[in-house]
Amino acid sequence: MKHTITALLALLFATTLAAxxxxxxxxHRKGGMPLMEALARRNSSREFDRRDLPRxxxxxxxxxxxxxxxxxxxxxPSSRDKQEIELYVAKQDGLYLYxxxxxxxxxxxxxxxxxxxxxxxxxxxxxxxxxxxxxTQMITGKNHDELIAATYANTGFIAQNVYLFCASESLATVxxxxxxxxxxxxxxGLPEQSMITLxxxxxYPAAKR
Numbered sequence: 001m002k003h004t005i006t007a008l009l010a011l012l013f014a015t016t017l018a019a020x021x022x023x024x025x026x027x028h029r030k031g032g033m034p035l036m037e038a039l040a041r042r043n044s045s046r047e048f049d050r051r052d053l054p055r056x057x058x059x060x061x062x063x064x065x066x067x068x069x070x071x072x073x074x075x076x077p078s079s080r081d082k083q084e085i086e087l088y089v090a091k092q093d094g095l096y097l098y099x100x101x102x103x104x105x106x107x108x109x110x111x112x113x114x115x116x117x118x119x120x121x122x123x124x125x126x127x128x129x130x131x132x133x134x135x136t137q138m139i140t141g142k143n144h145d146e147l148i149a150a151t152y153a154n155t156g157f158i159a160q161n162v163y164l165f166c167a168s169e170s171l172a173t174v175x176x177x178x179x180x181x182x183x184x185x186x187x188x189g190l191p192e193q194s195m196i197t198l199x200x201x202x203x204y205p206a207a208k209r
Contacts, residue, residue, distance in 0.1 A: 011188050016185070020094070026056060045173065048122060048126040052092070065162045066098065068100055074100070077154070083138075084138040085151070085154050086194075094109055095180075113188070117176075118201075125203070126201035129200070129201050130200045133190065134155070151195070156195040171205070176199045
């Protein structure tokens with residue numbers, strides 16, 4: 001009886017989390033600012049408005065960052081096409097994993113972990129903090145230094161996509177390395193083989209004073 005109740009509670013918990021997954025609308029793959037203009041406007045900002053991003057904007061952002069633009073290829077390259085990077089999204093209402101194949105956000109936790117995504121106070125204000133996680137077990141045939149170089153390069157490609165999208169949409173963003181990776185990884189429940197590389201804050205720019 002005890003095992004039955006435990007199993008039912010586990011099923012209820014899993015069902016509740018699944019019910020809070022976010023089905024993203026189809027991304028807009030046309031339009032936006034011309035590339036050269038976006039490059040001219042690309043910049044880092046550490047001042048964010050607390051407003052949430054509309055779901056369509058979040059959809060476009062994540063697709064631009066690391067979505068599928070062909071049946072099995074992404075909007076950013078990766079070494080040997082391992083596609084080992086995962087995008088976790090820390091929002092006020094919880095922590096999500098971007099499921100690029102189905103273009104949806106899978107809820108991992110209902111806790112607001114934004115304040116743990118960096119050591120600077122503004123990270124708790126940004127409505128979205130993208131946590132780049134490398135599944136290092138997927139990168140084979142490299143020594144440790146080669147693995148680190150490859151996975152950080154792969155993260156950088158995605159982060160630049162985010163920068164260009166934000167420039168095009170007049171959003172604020174900054175990529176960051178100042179984060180307690182061990183504490184954040186533990187709070188996220190990451191497996192031992194997964195490694196946090198960088199974190200990137202995204203949101204509306206704060207109103208000028």
